[in-house]
Amino acid sequence: MSAQNQTSSRRTAAQKNRENLNRKRNQSQRSAPAARGPQDQKPPEKKEEKKQGRKNYVETEETKRLIKRADRCLMSGYPIHLTGRSGAGKTALALEIAARRDRPVTVITGNHEITNEDLLGGITGLTSTKLVDNFIRQVYKKEVNIKENWTPGKLVEAAEKGHTLIYDEFSRSRPETNNLFLSILEERVIPLYGTKQNKSHVPVHPEFNIIFTSNPIEYAGVFEKQDALMDRLITLEVAYTQRTTESIIQHKADVKQKEAKVVWGVLKNLQEEVKEAEGLLSIRSALMIATIAQKAEISINPEDEEFTQVCQDVLSGEVIRFEGTDTFAKASRLVKNAVQKTK
CATH class of the missing domain: 3.40.50.300 (P-loop containing nucleotide triphosphate hydrolases)
Structure with a gap:
């Protein structure tokens, strides 16, 4: 056999060996389970927690x-x-x-x-239709209709x-x-x-x-x-007792019962401080105080200065609005006194 034929045979044999080796390697990889890295591993499924929506109305x-x-x-x-x-x-x-x-x-x-138009409805636009009749070449007919659109x-x-x-x-x-x-x-x-x-x-x-x-x-x-x-x-x-009012504050602001009692106590004391401002005793204002304190993680405690500041921020403007005083400085002092009197 010539040297050229021997060299060609060796190349063919080496190529077949490589193909067999690659085939075995691919079969081994397909049969073995793929190793997963930490990023590939699926986290354990968490059970979804059902969130119940809070009602605007509190049942008592x-x-x-x-x-x-x-x-x-x-x-x-x-x-x-x-x-x-x-x-x-x-x-x-x-x-x-x-x-x-x-x-x-x-x-x-x-x-x-x-107005009556807001309640009953009114004209909200116009609709125009146009008809062109040119069936007979010498006769040209055009008809335009305009209709008002009424929305109830x-x-x-x-x-x-x-x-x-x-x-x-x-x-x-x-x-x-x-x-x-x-x-x-x-x-x-x-x-x-x-x-x-x-x-x-x-x-x-x-x-x-x-x-x-x-x-x-x-x-x-x-x-x-x-x-x-x-x-x-x-x-x-609609005039609730103190117990019902505190339940409303507790439920809607998501605070404890004793904390709701403290917030409502501040408003009651402020009402006594400013007797002529009857509108100060408002559930809405109480909810503002309780919600801000709860979300800002402020202790609803009369001895907490941050809580006193929240009460002043919410109620000082109300004191002025209901003519309890004429300046924010005086109103803030009245609110601070009301907080300090709350047990």
Whole structure:
């Protein structure tokens, strides 16, 4: 055999040996489990914790009785009126009462700028259609129609479909606007005056009812309520006992019962310091103090300076607003005295 043929045979044999070696190595890698590094290992699955959403409304014996009384009136076809000082929880209670009726809920918030158009609806644009007829070459016909688009307001939609309407802070709307509700409550129709509609009124669905809420007349921005409207409502006062109030603060701010008692005690002491400022005793202000302290991990303790500062930040402006004093320095001193008196 020539030297050239021997060299070629050796190359062919070496190539076959390499191919066999690679084949065995690949088979070994496929059969053996792949080693996982720390980054490849799956962490143990964690069971998802079900988070229950907190209600805006806190259930106590007192609130349950109030809801039962309100539901009884609504089932009989009479609208109710929840009244009480600011921050008493009227809106949360109204939402809970409405939810229990198993009907869709519509919310309207009163203000001095709201008009009949906002409640009934109005023109929201124009629709133009054009027809061009050129079937006969010598005759050209063009027809243009313009139609106004009318969109019904929240009140009309709720009344037609039988929603439960919450008219929140209705006494902040002008009396002439609220006159619209007289026909709804008396004749069970909604007059459509001023809407450019062919029909004069809309009949009210049998399941439609209204929950009104309002602040007392002494609050700024509140109009005097019409006697004709109030005669058609059943008024329920939202004024909770101290025990219920503390339960609301405890639940909504996620604090302990004794901490809720301390926060409400500060407001009660401040009320005594500034007797003429009756609006200071507010659940809303108490919730602000408790929530800020809880989230900032500040001890709700009258001896804690940070807690005193939180109370001053929340309440000093309120003292001035309700004319308890005329400067922040005086208001802060009043709040500090109220905190120090709290046991």
